Amino acid sequence: MSKNAVNTNAPDRPPPEPVKGEGARPGSRSVTRWFLHFVGSGLGAPLQVLTLGLAGAAIFVGVTLPDLPDVETLRDVQFQQPLRVYSADGLLIGEFGIERRRPVSIRQIPPLVIQAFLATEDSRFFEHRGIDTQGLGRALLSYATTGEKSQGGSTISMQLTRNFFLSPEKTFQRKLAEVLLTLHVEQALTKEEILELYLNQIFFGHRAYGISAAAALYYDKPLDQLTVAEAAMLAGIPKAPSANNPITNPARALERRDYILGRMLELGYIDAGQHATAIATPDMARAHWRLPDLEAGYVAEMARAEIVRFYGEEAISRGYRVTTTLEPRLQIAAQEAVRTALRQYDRRHGYRGPEATLDIAGLTESELDDALDEVVRVPGLVAGLVTRVSSSGAEIYLGHGERVELPRTALSWARTQRNLARWRGERRRGPNAVAVGDLVRLRRSSKGDWVLTPIPAVSGALVALDPLDGGVRALVGGYAFSDSKFNRAVDMRRQPGSSFKPFVYAAALDKGWTPASLLRDEAVKLKGSERWNPKNADHRELGPISLRRSLALSRNLASINLLQSVGLEEAQNYIRRFGFDTPALPLGLSMVLGTGELSPVKLAEGYAVFANGGYHVTPYFIQRIEDGDGQVVFEAKPARACTDCWYKTGESSATTRALASQGLAEPAIDPRTAYQMTSLLREVVERGTGTRAKKLNRPDIVGKTGTTNDIRDSWFAGYQAEFVTIAWMGFDDFGKLGRGEEGGRAAIGMWIDFMEEALKGRPVATLEPPSGLVEVRVDPARGVETKAKSGVVEFVQEEYRDALLGPEPVKVAGPSTRKRGPSSQRSGPRVTDDLF
Secondary structure, eight states: HHHHHHTTSOOOOOOOOOOOOOOTTTTTTHOOOOOOOHHHHHHHHHHHHHHHHHHHHHHOOOOHGGGGGOGGGGOOOOOOBBBBEEESSSSSSEOOOOEEEEOOOGSOHHHHHHHHHHHHHOTTTTTTOOHHHHHHHHHHHHHHSSOOOOOOOHHHHHHHHHHHSSSSOHHHHHHHHHHHHHHHHHSOOOOOOOHHHHHHHHHTTTTTEHHHHHHHHOOOOOGGGOOHHHHHHHHSTTTSTTTTTTTTOOOHHHHHHHHHHHHHHTTSSSSSSHHHHHHHHHHOOOOOOOOSSSSHHHHHHHHHHHHHHHHHHGGGTTEEEEEOOOOOOHHHHHHHHHHHHHHHHHHHHHOOOSSSSOOOOOOOOHHHHHHHHTOOOOTTEEEEEEEEEEEEEEEEEEEEEEEEEHHHHHHOOOBHHHHOTTOOOOOGGGGOOOTEEEEEEEOOTTSSEEEEOOOOSSSEEEEOOOOOTTTTTEEOSSSSSTTOOOOOOTTOBBBBBHHHHGHHHHHHTTTTTTTTOOOHHHHEOOOOTOOOOOOOSOOOOOOEEEHEEEEEEHOOHHHHHHHHHOOOOHHHHHGGTTTTOGGGGGGSSSGGTTTTTHHHHHHHHHHHHHHHHHHHOOOEEEEEEEOSOOOOOEEEEOBBOOTTSSSTTTOOOOOOOOOOOOTBBBBOSSHHHHHHHHHHHHHHHHSSTTTGGGGGOOOOOEEEEEEOOGGGGEEEEOSSSEEEEEEEEOTTTOOOTTTTTTTTIIHHHHHHHHHHHHHTHHHEEOOOOTTTTTEEEEEETTEEOOTTTEEEEEEEEGTTTTTTTTOOOOOOOOOTTTOHHHHHHHOOOOOOOOOO
């Protein structure tokens, strides 16, 4: 036997010393060997699984933790809220954004509502630290027995974490990340803060986010008015917003509600009596879509566009609140004035036929409802389908089982249009105006009867400004925003026709002409090779005519001769003071006839200078902007015209004074010119093309008609001390309005209807001549001073007292030697206000 064989247990050398720092101690190797032997044996299998699980979890935590989001961001959560636009006194006129939300604090949420959510989502919310081990145990057991991840075991804290930081996918990796984040959330926030975030974030279907928005949507109630049954119904929706929705799936939603009521009873949140009452209560949930308090879609869209322009597209969901300058009473009056005028025009020119004709033979009411649901909603005009026509009238189906009878007399007005000029057409007889399958529109008359009323093909716009600061008090860009989004009051550019003449006349007054100066109403002598043969609308020439009468009768030839005398370039430079740019000031004498292009708002800006005594103010419509936290981020501070130095009403007085350093607008023209132009424009109403406005029986309104070539645009521009109002009517395709639809008829009707309502209860304003004007009695036929009683009183500039006929005098023979002829004997012929 060898030596080595005999001494197998004896070491050849001493055992090594323990390594310092490794924690080695006598017997450690035997313990390690035992542990490895145990793990490798069958008895160590559970521990092996546990060890591997812990090791995997440790690795996952080590890799995932650095990439997890910072839960501290929850302290500064900015909930998505819609952009809301309001009138000057707080009426909602528009709401923009994907999510409807009304964030509330936890103190504003009644305990009953909170308990309903705890009962269904997390009854031990105030007991655990974010992770409910019992809930997780049930979820694991369910997975082990079914093989499906049907239960998540999520607490409210975990749901909050998932909603803000993670995706909703059901994977173990996402679940572990959710657990880690939830533990951080519970450390960073109080239970009340977590609950507040959760109840403001969860989705309730139909674009409603948060419990407050849900209560308003489904029950039209504030939170503190919800019943036990309603609170339970709302608590059941977030689990499955589509399936548990009381609007789209009322049966399933009711089942879910009753389950939650049972849980509330079980947990002691309600007693047996409350439970029995709630169970027996029928659910009254329905969609309470909040409609605008005030119809002003064009202004609401203008506000949305401005917010996006200044703050970016994402600002639509940041809860901005825009307060506009609109006055509700005036906006309503403007909307009705535009619609009435367009409907009246449509009726004057004949029935254009149905919007569409459908084959409705054999269709059920449900199928008819589906067809009508596809039709664009237009305020005040109800869509219907003709289902029966007889000698006595027609039956119209309005949807959802409602049918109305239109008698023969209600259809008798309908005519067919004769030609493209849209003149009055031939009358159809009674029910022959409609046929079965016609898609038509009806409107309730003032007597409550249904009236056949198509959506007008003609378009219109109206804008009313405050002349002192340019604030938009009313603005309508078409018949209805839902029918056409194009804003004709702001975005349209059309020729203003003769409504532009006052600016040229003002330039003449500034250069030495007076209201008594005589102009030549005769063929224009053009220089060069320019081929243009302008005419008066009545194709007549009146010869010498005063500047006052020329503007009142809107004489084209006299106006062209005046511009030629003033000088085109000098006139353009002067007119720029009113805020007009190059497109409004074409090169050529036709400028005086309004061949430039303007929007109604821009024309109002120009007329405001006359109305406020000579100051240029810039139109604006946004008064204030607040962010989602209610902080004012913008407030308009418009430059104002002198408030007390122009018109006066009642006991107040007005005197012209020099511009003081008070944030006033810049003076654009001499106040004496503004006074003279106001007097001249009053003549338009008294004895000119705008006499229809005398219907208002107010001496303080003035204005000017405007009509473009072939009567394609109809304008009336006018003002009073408090309003500058511009009315326009025309076809978007530049079609002819038709005979008799000049500015003195079509547009002025719209203007009168608005101003009649706007001026109700307002005192008559008077205007005193500013200093520097002198009173002179003038012979209107010769333009010279006279003492005769037949003379008219004119206010002229002091410096032109002895030169009434202006820089280029037009003289006529005296009364004893003047030739008498047809043109001098007759009074002014009936004229129309046309471009050429």
